[in-house]
Amino acid sequence: MLFLFYTLLIFCIIGSIIAIEARNILASVISAGVVGMALSILFLFLGAPDIAITQVVVEIIVLIVLIRSTVSLDNTAITKHRDTFAILSSLIFFGLFLVFAFMAFQGLPTFGEPIMSVGxxxxxxxxxxxxxxxxxxxxxxxxxxxxxxxxxxxxxxxxxxxxxxxxAKGKKKKEESDKIRVGIPEKEDLPMSLDQIETSSDSTS
Amino acid sequence: MLIYFLNSILFVMGLYCLIAKKHLVKKIIGMVIMEYAINLFIILLGYKKGGIPPILLPGMEKSQFVQQSVDPLPQVLVLTSIVIGLSVMALMVAISLRLYEKYKTFDMSEIRRLHG
Missing domain, CATH: 1.10.1220 (Arc Repressor Mutant)
Known part of the structure; x- marks a missing residue:
């Protein structure tokens, strides 16, 4: 059983690496969906069927929303101006984080033997x-x-x-534009010239 | 212990994606991965070796059920947190779509550059 947990968790980590480093945004969204589905199988084996069902439903909705937000828009990867300082500093910080997390995990109860005083x-x-x-x-x-x-x-x-x-629209309607009254008039609003009046009266008579 | 450590590696992946990537949708994906890792950590804390789900089936002894079942309390808290995470993600997607409408790009640094 423990082997199964390790396999699924490593599968989740590989899926998240692909989701982070994929150039195409659609591929990375689908990889995040794969991580969620593997996680739901893991929940099922950990004795939490309610969580597994909820995770499947939520995962499908997340996938639909994210695909809707990316598929019709510009989904090219951003390659220019890589910020090396942010990447390096975050990698150093995460190394420190993992070391301290490993030290903190020594104080937790052993995996498989929860305390369960309230439960x-x-x-x-x-x-x-x-x-x-x-x-x-x-x-x-x-x-x-x-x-x-x-x-x-x-x-x-x-x-x-x-x-x-x-x-998309505000609730209040826009004020009517006052271009006709005070601004430059449109061509139709100008007073008609004499020959225009003559031609129009000719056509009517 | 090793399984907690692997779980924190998954958390760190999400945090790295949230900090170092420029694309807004990738930042959202990083946040979703972080959320998965934290939910999984809370469920792992309540797991009992050879445990059964906390559902009392007909014909099951009460004392045996209490002995064997996994901890139900972390599952309740995680069930709440998963659904809240979904609605928060919907709000993030809405804001990033609005930003795309205004600036015609998902690149964070471009958006920052437009306003000094």
Whole structure:
């Protein structure tokens, strides 16, 4: 089982490297989708089927939104003016980050033996108290229902922000242009010259 | 320990993409990868060796279920965080499309150059 986790995680890392370094933006979007799908399989084997289902749905929506935003637009890679200072400094910083992360991981409980002091209470009482056989849904919709309400508020605010940003026209109508009254008049608005009046009266009579 | 380390490498990949790349859509992809890594880390913390999903099936002993099941609390928190991440990504895509409409480019340095 542990071998499977390592394989899938290394697959995710390779997919993310391709997603970062691909020249074509469409290829890099699809590689990010591959990473998400491998992650959902990993969640399934880690004993979290609810998360796996949600991850698949969210991944498909992410893919649709990102492809919609890139496929019709300019999707060439940016090659000029490479900022070597940013790349070098970030690489040094990430090396330091990994060293300190490795030191911090020594203090975590060993993989496969969680502490579960809160989780045990939920597992013992959830079925009697909420009546849901799925403990995750029991916690999400009953014990932490206010948390879910806050989540819905955050989603509502973010989607509202996206609508406001993407709105093409303002709500207020534009004022009528005053070019005709005070500016240079159009040709039709000029007073007609004498021969024009004669020709028009000739055609009518 | 090694699996946490691989997971933090995945996180660092996303952070590198967010900082060093110029293309706006690539920055969004880097942020999405970072989010995946953090969600996976929280789920990994709750994994029990040989664990079963926290769903009580009919005909299952209660004490055995409590002994074997993985931790349900990290899964709840991650379920919330995944959906919030989706809506935040939609907002980021909306802002970058608006920037493309205004400046006709996705290049961050070009956009910076236009305004001093």
């Amino acid at each position: 045990r209470q939920y597992l013992e009482n959830s079925v009697n108290q909420t009546g849901a056989s799925n403990v995750v849904m029991g916690i999400l919709m009953d014990y932490r229902a206010y948390d879910t309400l806050g989540e819905a508020t955050v989603i509502f605010t973010a989607i509202l922000g996206a609508f406001v940003v993407l709105r």
